[in-house]
Amino acid sequence: MKNFKTLILFAFITIFTISGYAQKKKVAVVTFYADKVIDLSEVDASADFIAKNTKLSDDPDFNLKKPLEEFHKAFFENYVNEFDFELIPEEDVLNLPEYQEFKADYGNYKNIGNQDAYETIDGYKVVQNYGSRLEVKNLKPIAEALGADAIMFVRLNYGFNKTGIGKLGYYSIKASVSLDLFSKDNKSIFQFGEIAGSKKKAVMVGGIPVMTPDKIQPMCENATEELIKDMNKKIERLSKKANKKL
Numbered sequence: 021m022k023n024f025k026t027l028i029l030f031a032f033i034t035i036f037t038i039s040g041y042a043q044k045k046k047v048a049v050v051t052f053y054a055d056k057v058i059d060l061s062e063v064d065a066s067a068d069f070i071a072k073n074t075k076l077s078d079d080p081d082f083n084l085k086k087p088l089e090e091f092h093k094a095f096f097e098n099y100v101n102e103f104d105f106e107l108i109p110e111e112d113v114l115n116l117p118e119y120q121e122f123k124a125d126y127g128n129y130k131n132i133g134n135q136d137a138y139e140t141i142d143g144y145k146v147v148q149n150y151g152s153r154l155e156v157k158n159l160k161p162i163a164e165a166l167g168a169d170a171i172m173f174v175r176l177n178y179g180f181n182k183t184g185i186g187k188l189g190y191y192s193i194k195a196s197v198s199l200d201l202f203s204k205d206n207k208s209i210f211q212f213g214e215i216a217g218s219k220k221k222a223v224m225v226g227g228i229p230v231m232t233p234d235k236i237q238p239m240c241e242n243a244t245e246e247l248i249k250d251m252n253k254k255i256e257r258l259s260k261k262a263n264k265k266l
Contacts (some may be wrong), residue, residue, distance in 0.1 A: 021141035047201065048113050048168040050159055051147040051175070052095075054088045056137040056141065058236070059179030064228060072231040076081040082233040084139040087244035088176060091197065093139050094248045095174065102259035104200040108166050114143035118162050124148070125158055149173045149200055155201045159198035163204035170209055173200040178240050180229060181217050189228045190221040191235065197251070201262070216250045219242035 060069060076082050100107050111121055124147050125137040138146045149155050156171065163171050171202070175198045183190050198216040202208055219237040222230060 022191045029192045031161075037082045043170040046108055046167055047103075047105045047170045048108040048109065048163060048166045048171055049174060050113065050119070050145075050162065051140075051146035051173050052092060052139045052144045053140040053146050053174075054084045054176035055178070056082060056084055056139060059177065060191070061179065062182050067203075069228060072135075076231045076233070076236065079233055082178075082237055084237070087195070087241045088139050088141060089243055091176060091248060094251065099251060099255045099259075102255050104259075104263040105170070108168055110143075112166060116162065116165060118165050119145070122147075125154060127196070147173065148175075151201070153202075155208055156206045159202050160206070168204060170201050170203050172244060173198070173202075175200075176244070178243065182222075182224075185218060188195075189224055191224055192218045193243045194218070194241035195240065195247045197247060210265045212258055212262065214247060214251055214254060214258075216243060218246060 060073060060074055061189045062167075063069070096110075097141070122145060124145060125175070140146055147155050159171055163169075177196045177198070179194050179196070181192045181194045183192070194215055194217040196213055198211065198213045200208075219240045220239045222235055222239070
């Protein structure tokens with residue numbers, strides 16, 4: 021009798037364990053990129069400065085591949101494991117013919133900014149979801165082909181951080197990450213982000229940052245390093261909030 025009860029208990033535990041695994045959502049990361057156009061909102065966004073910023077984003081010497089790859093490594097090796105979902109392997113997503121043939125439709129946002137000023141992890145397409153949920157809707161066939169319940173967008177952005185008064189002072193770079201998860205049926209599951217500033221700073225010239233790759237890129241790289249450190253400390257707490265919505 022005792023053995024029978026033990027067997028029944030074991031059977032229930034097995035059923036609940038299998039059920040728990042079965043209920044895990046399958047998620048596909050559909051974009052992983054960095055925007056090279058730096059946010060000017062905290063400095064003087066004059067027409068001349070905007071032009072210099074655009075020129076910088078087009079400069080082949082301004083390369084954000086290294087910090088993006090470092091964040092990509094931290095994301096897949098450390099952060100993903102904290103979420104309560106099953107991640108579809110990258111190679112399955114990137115090698116899917118439907119994904120390779122996918123062309124982003126930016127809708128009313130297609131003419132905003134320089135669409136070529138992005139750094140991507142090899143194989144990924146730049147797909148924007150902010151401002152419009154059109155792309156989430158367009159990606160549904162890809163999600164279905166992958167057997168994904170949801171799709172995730174990962175984006176790095178950079179912006180100037182100004183300290184000082186008027187034309188006197190210093191500037192640094194802040195890096196931010198946005199992790200946005202939507203169901204394949206275009207329902208928002210969670211969005212969260214984190215921001216970190218570079219420890220490296222530079223002196224402003226006439227109240228304007230020097231817009232050259234040798235000045236800006238090291239600060240972008242340093243800001244990304246600080247962002248990874250912050251995420252390492254906060255990912256457990258942030259993931260608990262996200263997991264409640266999964």
